[in-house]
Amino acid sequence: MGTSMQEAAEALKSVLRTLKGRKAAVLGHMRPDGDCIGSQVALCRMLTAAGVDAVCVNRDRVPPNLSAYARGVTFIRGSDYGENDRLAVAVDCADASRIGTELLARFPEGLLGNVDHHASNPGYAVHNAVVKDAAATCHVLAACAEMIGLEVDAATAKALHLGILTDTGRFSYSSVSPELLELTARLLRKGADPAEANFRVFEQESRGKLALTQRFLASLRFHDGGRICSGEIRQADYAATGTTKEDKEGLVEFPRSVEGVEVAVLLEEGADGIRGSLRGRDPRLRLDQLAGKLNGGGHMLAAGFNMLGCSLDRDRDRIIGQVIEHVRERAGK
Amino acid sequence: MGTSMQEAAEALKSVLRTLKGRKAAVLGHMRPDGDCIGSQVALCRMLTAAGVDAVCVNRDRVPPNLSAYARGVTFIRGSDYGENDRLAVAVDCADASRIGTELLARFPEGLLGNVDHHASNPGYAVHNAVVKDAAATCHVLAACAEMIGLEVDAATAKALHLGILTDTGRFSYSSVSPELLELTARLLRKGADPAEANFRVFEQESRGKLALTQRFLASLRFHDGGRICSGEIRQADYAATGTTKEDKEGLVEFPRSVEGVEVAVLLEEGADGIRGSLRGRDPRLRLDQLAGKLNGGGHMLAAGFNMLGCSLDRDRDRIIGQVIEHVRERAGK
Known part of the structure; x- marks a missing residue:
C-alpha cells in the first residue's frame, strides 16, 4: 500500500486523536537500525509532547552507538514488557512480523498505527502512514510533524536526522530530493548536528x-x-x-x-x-x-x-x- | 586570509570583468580531488557561458572516476600547456605552490584569481575569493554564482554538487550548515543527481x-x-x-x-x-x-x-x- 504525505499526516492525526487519554507503545523492528531508533525516539517524544504517555518497545536492544539518541525516552525490551493497556504504533516495519512474533502477540487487538516507507508494506494497522517514495520513516515523521504542527525540539530533530542520514546512505540514494534536503536543513536549524550524527553512527568503530x-x-x-x-x-x-x-x-x-x-x-x-x-x-x-x-x-x-x-x-x-x-x-x- | 561570501562574489566579479575579451586558464592543484575538479569544471563552464574562452590546466590527470564531470570542458596537462596569453585563476589551492611549480612558472605575471576555502590561504592572487568557513571551493562558487547571477546549467550543477559532496565527507562534517543543504537542494533542482554522484565517486572501486x-x-x-x-x-x-x-x-x-x-x-x-x-x-x-x-x-x-x-x-x-x-x-x- 502507499499513501501521500498528506494522507500520512491525516493517518498520524487519527492515531493522535485515538491516543488522547490512552497510553502508547511505539514498536520498532527486530535488530533496529538508525531509521528505526530515530523514528521511535521522534514519535515517542512527539507523543509525549502532545500529552500522551508513550514508551518504546523493541524485541532487541538499542545498538550501543545509537544509545545517545534514546536518552530521555523509555525503551523496554519485549521480554520485559508486561503491560496490557497500551495501544501499539509500529514504525519502520514493512510487515507486522518485523516487530517479532512474541512481542506482536502482546497486542492481541492489533496495531493502531503504522508509520513506514517500505514499498511492500501491506498496511496492517488501523491507521497507516506509509509513504513509499519517502527516503526514510523519519522522513515521513518529519514531514508529517510539520503538516500537523507537532512539537520538534532539538532531541527530536536529532533523531529524525539520524533516520534520514542512515536510510539515505548519507544522502547518496536516489531517494534524496531537493525537498528532503530542505526538510533536513530545517531539522539542522532545530538542533540536528551532522558532524555529531556521523561521529556516533559511522566513526566509532571498534578495533574488532x-x-x-x-x-x-x-x-x-x-x-x-x-x-x-x-x-x-x-x-x-x-x-x-x-x-x-x-x-x-x-x-x-x-x-x-x-x-x-x-x-x-x-x-x-x-x-x-x-x-x-x-x-x-x-x-x-x-x-x-x-x-x-x-x-x-x-x-x-x-x-x-x-x-x-x-x-x-x-x-x-x-x-x-x-x-x-x-x-x-x-x-x- | 579570508573573505565573506559577499566579498568573494565581488572578487569573482572583478575576475570576470578583467577576463572580458581575454582568455582564461582555470588551474587546479596537484593530485586533484572532487572539489578541485568540480570547481574547475564549474568555473570553466560559467566563464564559457559568460563568453570567456576558458580551459582547465592541471599538472596531473583527472582521476578516471571523475572524468564524466570533465566532459565538454577542455582539460590540458601542464606538461602539454604551451600557450602564453591566458590569465590564470586558481581554484581549491591553499597555496599557489599547490598548482605545481612547473605549471605555475608558465604564468610569470602571477595569478588573476584565487577561489578557495582553505584557512591557510594567504591570498596569492590579484582577486581573492577565499571563504574560510565554506564547506568546499564548490560551495564558494555555487553561492557566488547565485549572487552574481552566473549561469548554472545541469552539468555545472553536477560539478558543484560533486565538490560539496566530497569535501563534506558526504554531508558529515561540521561545515554542513542549513544554508549549505538549501544551496545543495537548489543544485539538485538544476540537475545535480546525488545517486549518480555517489555512484561515480564512491561506488566504482576496482577489485584491486x-x-x-x-x-x-x-x-x-x-x-x-x-x-x-x-x-x-x-x-x-x-x-x-x-x-x-x-x-x-x-x-x-x-x-x-x-x-x-x-x-x-x-x-x-x-x-x-x-x-x-x-x-x-x-x-x-x-x-x-x-x-x-x-x-x-x-x-x-x-x-x-x-x-x-x-x-x-x-x-x-x-x-x-x-x-x-x-x-x-x-x-x-
Whole structure:
C-alpha cells in the first residue's frame, strides 16, 4: 500500500486523536537500525509532547552507538514488557512480523498505527502512514510533524536526522530530493548536528570491527562474470574478532561498491541457519522479489532473507545459484 | 586570509570583468580531488557561458572516476600547456605552490584569481575569493554564482554538487550548515543527481582497491594508548594489487573512524620519500600545524606532508614520534 504525505499526516492525526487519554507503545523492528531508533525516539517524544504517555518497545536492544539518541525516552525490551493497556504504533516495519512474533502477540487487538516507507508494506494497522517514495520513516515523521504542527525540539530533530542520514546512505540514494534536503536543513536549524550524527553512527568503530572487515573482504567472491559479489561471515569470525552480529552493519557496502557489481550478497551463518543481505543499484532487478524467493523481503535495492537450517558449506552454492538465476531473468538474459 | 561570501562574489566579479575579451586558464592543484575538479569544471563552464574562452590546466590527470564531470570542458596537462596569453585563476589551492611549480612558472605575471576555502590561504592572487568557513571551493562558487547571477546549467550543477559532496565527507562534517543543504537542494533542482554522484565517486572501486584496502587494514597500528592510529602503503602494495597511488584515496578514513582515535595517519612510501596524510576530529589539535612541522600543510582536521628521502623502515618511528609529541602538546598533556 502507499499513501501521500498528506494522507500520512491525516493517518498520524487519527492515531493522535485515538491516543488522547490512552497510553502508547511505539514498536520498532527486530535488530533496529538508525531509521528505526530515530523514528521511535521522534514519535515517542512527539507523543509525549502532545500529552500522551508513550514508551518504546523493541524485541532487541538499542545498538550501543545509537544509545545517545534514546536518552530521555523509555525503551523496554519485549521480554520485559508486561503491560496490557497500551495501544501499539509500529514504525519502520514493512510487515507486522518485523516487530517479532512474541512481542506482536502482546497486542492481541492489533496495531493502531503504522508509520513506514517500505514499498511492500501491506498496511496492517488501523491507521497507516506509509509513504513509499519517502527516503526514510523519519522522513515521513518529519514531514508529517510539520503538516500537523507537532512539537520538534532539538532531541527530536536529532533523531529524525539520524533516520534520514542512515536510510539515505548519507544522502547518496536516489531517494534524496531537493525537498528532503530542505526538510533536513530545517531539522539542522532545530538542533540536528551532522558532524555529531556521523561521529556516533559511522566513526566509532571498534578495533574488532576493523578485524571483522578485513576477514569479510578476504571472503569476497565474484560470480557470473563479476556482476554478483558475495562475502560471508561465520560465527567463528565474530568469536575471533570479539564482535557481534551488530558489527556486520555496513559490510555489504564493500562488494556493492565494486565496479561492475550489480548485486552484493552478504551471507551470515548463525546457529539457526543463514541470514542474507542483498544490495543492488538497479531497481529493475527487484531484490525484494529475489528475497521473497529466499524467505525474506525488503526494498527493490536492499532486501534480506533468512534460511533456517541452512549452512554455508552445504547451501551457499545453491543460494548464489538462485541469485544468479534471478538476476539473469530480470536482466532479460 | 579570508573573505565573506559577499566579498568573494565581488572578487569573482572583478575576475570576470578583467577576463572580458581575454582568455582564461582555470588551474587546479596537484593530485586533484572532487572539489578541485568540480570547481574547475564549474568555473570553466560559467566563464564559457559568460563568453570567456576558458580551459582547465592541471599538472596531473583527472582521476578516471571523475572524468564524466570533465566532459565538454577542455582539460590540458601542464606538461602539454604551451600557450602564453591566458590569465590564470586558481581554484581549491591553499597555496599557489599547490598548482605545481612547473605549471605555475608558465604564468610569470602571477595569478588573476584565487577561489578557495582553505584557512591557510594567504591570498596569492590579484582577486581573492577565499571563504574560510565554506564547506568546499564548490560551495564558494555555487553561492557566488547565485549572487552574481552566473549561469548554472545541469552539468555545472553536477560539478558543484560533486565538490560539496566530497569535501563534506558526504554531508558529515561540521561545515554542513542549513544554508549549505538549501544551496545543495537548489543544485539538485538544476540537475545535480546525488545517486549518480555517489555512484561515480564512491561506488566504482576496482577489485584491486579492495585488495589494497585489505592490506592497508592489516598494516594499522595503534600508538599512545590508541589515540593515534597509523597505517602504511608501500610501492609493493600497489604492484601486488594492480593499483596506483590514486587508489589510496579514502583509506585514511578507516583508522580515523576507530573509537578513541584522535589522529589517523596514512604513510605512503614512494620512490622519492614518504607522503603522509593526517586526519582528526578535534580542531584544537591543529593538524595543519603538525603538517607544517613535517614539510606540509592543510586544514585543522585534514592535512598532509611530504618528506623527501625518507623511508618507512628508517623514519616511521620518528614521524609517529612527532605526531605523538604534537598531539600531547596540543591536548595540554
